[in-house]
Amino acid sequence: MPIRIIQHPKKASDTPLLISFLVLGLFLSAIFWYGDRLHAIDAAELTPQQLYNTYCAACHGYEGEGVESLKAPPLNSEGTLYEYADGTIQRAILTGGEIMPKHDQILTTTQAAEIINYMKTWWTDEQIASQALLSADDPMEP
Numbered sequence: 740m741p742i743r744i745i746q747h748p749k750k751a752s753d754t755p756l757l758i759s760f761l762v763l764g765l766f767l768s769a770i771f772w773y774g775d776r777l778h779a780i781d782a783a784e785l786t787p788q789q790l791y792n793t794y795c796a797a798c799h800g801y802e803g804e805g806v807e808s809l810k811a812p813p814l815n816s817e818g819t820l821y822e823y824a825d826g827t828i829q830r831a832i833l834t835g836g837e838i839m840p841k842h843d844q845i846l847t848t849t850q851a852a853e854i855i856n857y858m859k860t861w862w863t864d865e866q867i868a869s870q871a872l873l874s875a876d877d878p879m880e881p
C-alpha cells in the first residue's frame with residue numbers, strides 16, 4: 740500500500756452560523772417586543788375599563804375608591820362625583836386639576852365619555868338618576 744497523505748478538507752466551523760442565528764433571533768425578539776409595547780399603548784383599541792385602568796387607576800384606584808395619600812378623590816359611590824354634570828366631569832378629565840394631569844393629548848372626548856360611563860357603573864341607581872338630570876343641562880361632548 741502506498742503511503743498517502745490524506746488531505747483533510749478544512750472543516751468549516753459552525754460557530755459564525757450559530758452566532759448569526761442568535762443575533763437574528765435577538766433582533767426579531769426586540770422587534771416583536773417593541774411592536775407589542777406600541778400596541779399596548781394604542782389607546783384606540785382599549786375598552787372603557789382598560790382605558791380607566793391604564794390612565795386613572797394608579798391615582799384613583801381600580802374600583803374608583805380614591806387614594807388618600809395622592810389626594811386623588813374617590814370616583815365611586817362613596818365620592819361626590821355624581822353631584823357634577825357629565826360635561827363638567829369630562830372637562831375635568833381633559834383639562835386636569837392642580838395635581839391631576841390633563842388628558843387632552845392622550846384621550847379623545849369620546850374616550851373620556853367612555854371612561855365616565857364606566858365610572859357610573861360604580862354608582863347607586865339614585866346617584867345615576869340624579870346625575871342624569873344634572874347632565875341634561877351640561878352633557879358630554881361626543
Ligand code: HEC
Pocket residue numbers: 791794795796797798799809810811812814818819820828831832835836837838839840842854
Ligand atoms: C397623577 C394622579 C392622577 C391621575 C393619573 C388621574 N387623576 Fe383624577 N384627580 C387626581 C387628583 C389629585 C384630583 C383632585 C384635583 C387635583 O388636585 O388635581 C383628581 C380629580 C379628579 C376628578 C374630580 C373629582 C372631584 O370629585 O372633584 C375627576 C372626575 C377625575 N380626577 C377623574 C380622573 C380620570 C377619569 C382619570 C383618568 C383618565 C384621572 N382622574 C387620572 C389625580 C389623578
